[in-house]
Amino acid sequence: MRKVMITFVAMMLTLQVSRAQKLWTEADRKYTVDNLKRTRDEITREVENLTDTQWHFHESPDRWSIAEVVEHLALWEIIWAREISIGTRSKPQPELNKTSRPDSYYANWIMEDTPHKSPDFSRPTGFIKGKDNLTFFTKLRNQHIAFTDTTRADMRSCFEFTGTDARRNMHQVYIFQWGHVDRHMRQIRKIKAHPNYPKAQ
Template identity: 30%
Template sequence: MKKLILPFAALILFSFSADTTKLNEQDREWMLKHLTETRNHMTQVLEGLTNSQLNFKPDENSWSIAECVEHLAVTENGFGGLIQKTVGAGPNPVLKDSLVFKDEDIMANISDRSNKVKTSEAFEPSGQFESFENTLQAFLEKRNAHIEYVKTTEDDLRNRYSEDLPFGPVDGVQLIIFAAGHTERHVLQMEEVMAHTKFPK
């Protein structure tokens, strides 16, 4: 009997000692705030736009509003995979002192439109969703899934780290805030398109 009890006890001990710290409720509320607010900002900007407005381009090198939405749908899906990878990798406290952002700076830095960044080809709009309605739905489904994850997870996101973003390491909480800031960046881009003098009325 002792031989059976000891391995079982060791298994239970390992399952709890591997990661006993849970997500801080303040961090949870912070992530939910930005994920929700940026989603809502986007849907408010898109409300009532016609096809000609959605597809208007200020110039040949600019994206239309519809293309911005497609980029967001593709990248939101990419963030989903990155969040899973980050959580699945387990704790890596050696990276704690290597973070490139302070929490209070991350939204402003990512959404800053004065800092121009060219996306990689994989995230370029290509019409893959076939219609604007499908594109928007794809974004909303993935964003809502991320919101539900944040509402319910006990994963210690402050002790999970990603080195997959181009500027350097972030922790799991910052990664999710980055996703929200990325949305806001492109919603601001949509508003710039709408402010163009030739934007269809």
């Protein structure tokens, strides 16, 4: 009986230490979930009532339509999911926070005015029509929200696998994820402000 009690106490102490050392706080979780929901809802309001012509309008032949922008966002939801899945299933490395950049670096970078070049694997195909792109994006984003709202992973101790000296932790990946939508919201509004953008029927 005494051994059982000692084992139980040891387990409880270990659990308490583990909780005390967790870097990703409940405030971090709320901040992340709130922004994932906010950007989902904002893009929904921005595009859900577009006509088919508006969805597929191009400012010029080399520019994406709103449909392609939203498809691009959905493709990145898949990419973020894979990155977060790998990061959270790997051994935590909280010591890497000593060399990682601050959160503000990633928030500022994703929202800078300088154009970013999309890698080939995230470029839209254009095969998905109109509002189906929003359905594609929303389904994936809702999966992210459900996971983030319940995960026990310490997102500030889980890091991506890259060869850089300043690797991102998963909380910083989330900043990229919701910030990426904010960035492309500017693009969508620019498309809608074009003088040749079709008027609603």
